[in-house]
Amino acid sequence: MRILKVTLLSLLGLLTTLIVAIVAITATIDPNDYKTDIESAVAQNSNLTLTIDGDLGWSFMPLGIDISGVTLNHLDGKTFTSLNQLTAQVGLISLLKLNPQVHKVIVDGLVVTLEKNEQGEANWENITAKKVTGSTQSPEAKVTSAASAQDNPSTPSRDKAQQANSDFQFEIEEVAIINTTIRYLDKQSNQSASLEDLNLLANNISLGGEFPLSIEFKVSNSQPKLDITATIDAAITIDNNMRHVAVRQLNSHYDISGTPLSGNNLSASFNGKQIIADLDKDQVTLDEIALQLANLTLKTNLEIQNLSKQPKLDGNLAIPAFSLQTLLASLGLPAIDTSDKNVLTQIGFKTLLEGTAEDLKLNNIAIRLDDTSYTGSLNYRAVNQYIAANIKGSELNVDRYLPPAKDPVTQATQTIEHETNKDENATNTGQSAPTPASSQPEPQLLPLETIRSLNLDISFIQQTLIAKNLTLNDLTLLVKAADGIVTVSEASGKLYEGYFDVNAKIDASTDNPKWTIKKAVNNIQVLPLLKDLQDLEIISGGVNLNADIKSTGNTVSALRNSAKGNASFDFDKGAFHGFNLTKLTCEGVALINRDRVTKSDWSNKSEFQSMSGVLTVNGNKFTNNNLTAAMSGLALIGKGVIDTKILNINYGIDLKAIGNLGDNACRVNEKVKDLAIPIVCNGPLNGDPAKLCKLDYNRMQELVAAAGKKELERKADKEVDKLLDKHLGGDNAETKKSVKKLLKGLF
Structure with missing residues (x-):
């Protein structure tokens, strides 16, 4: 007991002596007397000069130091760093307990200037003076010392270090870093940037407790000119082991302006209920996080597990409906020119996230595009870059999103002006005139390298799709792609009172892709289809078609030129528009009868009960040698060629009168019985239909002579x-x- 008592008294005496010594020093010694010594020490150990214009002060309770008016200059006199005031205070008793309690840390008016000259030399390099003295310890001594330290049984283990860390108490009453400025100038690239008015405030900081944090600053950049003003407020919690960090009530706001925004002012924010990082559980939790840029907001609730190895996501992501046109305007970008000015104003997205970066699933997808909605799911697997999607959509009018059609006169005028300007520019610069657009390489249809990397399984259903004035209903698309081969097992839908079903295979494994297309069409009304597609009004009726076409190439012209196959067709209750075959037949019969047609109220179309044939596809030429049709009072047979490249038709038709044609001049008698009146249809399909078909007068002369002989x-x-x-x-x-x-x- 006596030994313990002596030991305690000795420690108490030592502590008392230490406190008395500190009090005596702080009370009797003026630190300003050592300014010159401090400035000299800096000059001897660096390539900088230190100037202390303000007072140096210290205190005992709490133990602290005050410094003001500090400047660090380079040897050429340029300022490197300046400081208005530094105050640091710590509780003496807590320091002796190894549980430091900092009262205040105040840094006011810190200014740092970072600069590169024209030669690329930075002013923060080589600021420490070079030492010429050698090491006071030989390499052998260093090795021996390290080995001794390693073998020393008193070296604390990792567990003990962690235990000491867990027992460590850290408290700060106030931290204030205010009026801080960092400037950067690169004379070599004529680039400058700055961080100004940085203010960081926090108080009552302690491990295991929650403390407020407030930050504000301004960032500027010269090229391009960009200015950002930011404010950040949050409540921070850090546990004693520093392995659990929580950021709650996060509110941050940013004002952005500058050249990239065409002079606009843009607001952004990053807010959240809480962000928790738990290193023990190896996870991060994002709770009610919202990122906003102008009128675009991204919201999420997300949990990321297994963070240090293979992060696993579980949560949701949502973008509430916003106007893309408004966002583009806020970013200083031009609006997208569309036929309908009301589109791209309501765009939204939401989904559930699940999985890892190697196997990510998006479930319950909901996409809004103005009046159109899409739902479905998507799965991405990094192995073989596999993507599977199942998407269903409502009505979509693609034409609303296309650029508005230009007036033909205006478009022609703009084209002439454009070509004239190009020629003038070429002349002024001494260059040859540019190659006409028609001689430019034709664009490729498929990105072959991308196609070869695809590994897809897509199911897409569109309730209604309007494109190029065509209206499709119940459009179904089933597509798979792998190893450079794209298989469309079904592309079907309802179109103009009928139905179509196409399946295709595209082999893009070579640079000359092979296409195989099989098409079935059932009772599609041709007249409105051609009217909407090509503004053609030449034939009507419900068509049934079965086609089997093969082709090769990766441009439209190559596919057309190399197309081979057959297509059988039949029409039910239709008509040719723009001309009347009965009228032409009557005129032919009247010639044979040597009579004159008196009927004038002929219809402007040729109705038929049925028509069928087989087309042989050879490049752009569709050849038909077995056209037959049943018409009122007529029997039609014909053959000919349709050139799809120039939309031209060349058909020869024989019409046999088998009934009353509507005029006495074309009465069917013994003279014309069993004779076929020759008609020729030749010309552009998009021309005047009335001029398309007419009597073949060369053959009519032979027919009249034959009829006379008969x-x-x-x-x-x-x-x-x-x-x-x-x-x-x-x-x-x-x-x-x-x-x-x-x-x-x-x-």
Whole structure:
């Protein structure tokens, strides 16, 4: 007991002596007396000069120091760093307990100037004076010392260090870093940037407790000119082990302006209920986080587990409806020119996130595009870059999002002016005129390298799709892609009162892709389809089509030129528009009858009950040699070629009158019975339909001559019958037949 008592008294005496010594020093020694020594020490150990214009002060309770008016200059006199005031205070008793309690840390008016000259030399390099003295310890001694330290059993283990860290108490009453400025200038690139008016305030800081943090600053950049003003407020919690950090009630706001925004002022924010990083659980939790840029907001609740290895996501992501046009205007970008000025004003997105970066799932996807909505799911796997998607959409009018159609006169004028300006520029610069657009390389249809890297399984359904004035309903698209081969197992939908179903295969494994297309069409109304697609009004009716086409190439012209295959078709209850085949047939029959057509109220179309044929596809030429059609009073057969490249038709048609054609001049008699009236249809499909089909007068001359010969033979035969009846009587049929045969042989 006596030994313990002596030991305690000795420690108490030592502590008392230490406190008395500190009090004596702080009370009797003026630190300003050592300014010159401090400035000299800096000059000896660096390439900077230190000037202390203000007072130096210290205190005992709490133990602290005050410094003001400090400047660090380079040897050439340029200021490197200046400080208005530094105050640091710590509780003496807490320091002796190894549980420091800092009262105040105040840094006021810190200014740092970082500069590179024209040669790229930085003023923060080589600020420490070079030492010429060698090491006072030999390499062997260093190795021995390190080995001794390693073998020293008193070296604390990692567990003990962690225990000491967990017992460590850290408290700060106030931290204030105010009026701080950092400037950067690069004379070599003529670039400058600065951080100004930085203020960081926090108080009652302690491990395990929550404390407020407030930060504000301004950032400026010269090229491009950009200014950012920011304010950040939050409540911070750090546990004693410093392995659990929570940021709550985060509110931050940013005002941005400058050249990239075309002079606009843009606001942004980053707010959240809480952000928790738990190193023991190896996870980060984001609770009610909202990032906002102008009118665009991204919201999320997300938990990220297994953070240090393979992060696993679980949460949701949402972008409330916003106007893309307004966002572009805020960013100083031009608006997207669309036919409908009301589109791109309501765009939104939300989904549930699940999985890892190697296997990420987006479930319950909901996309809004103005009046159109999409729902579905998506799965991405890093292995083989696999993407699977199942998407369903409502009605979408693509034409609303296309650029507005230009007036033909205005467009022609702009084209002429553009070409004239190009020629003038070429002349002024001494360059040759640019190559005409028509001689430029044709754009590729498929990005082959991208296609070869695809690994897709897509299911897409669109309730209604309007594109290029075409209206498709219940559009279904099933697509798979792997190893450079794209397979469309189904592309089907309802179109103009009918139905279509296409399946295709594209082999893009080579630079000359191979295409195989099989198409089935059921009762699609052709007239509105052609009207909306090509503004053609030439044929109507419901068409049934089965096509099997193969082609190669990666441009539109290559696919057209190399297309091979067949397509069988039949029409039900349709009509040719713009001309009347019955009228043309009547005119042909009237020529044979040597009569004149008096009917004038002919319809401007040619109706038929049915029409069928087979097209042989050979490049741009669609050849048909077996066209047949049933019409009122007519039977039609024909053959010809359609050139899809120039939209031209060249058909020869034979029309046989089998009934009343509507005018006495084209009465069907023995003279015209079994004769086919030749019609030729030749010209552009997008031209005047009334000029497309007409009588083939070259063949009509032959037909009229043949009809006349047939009529003479009929009349001669009739006269012979009369003479034979007169001389042989009516009961000698065999004799009459023999005589007629003999007479025909003579003539």
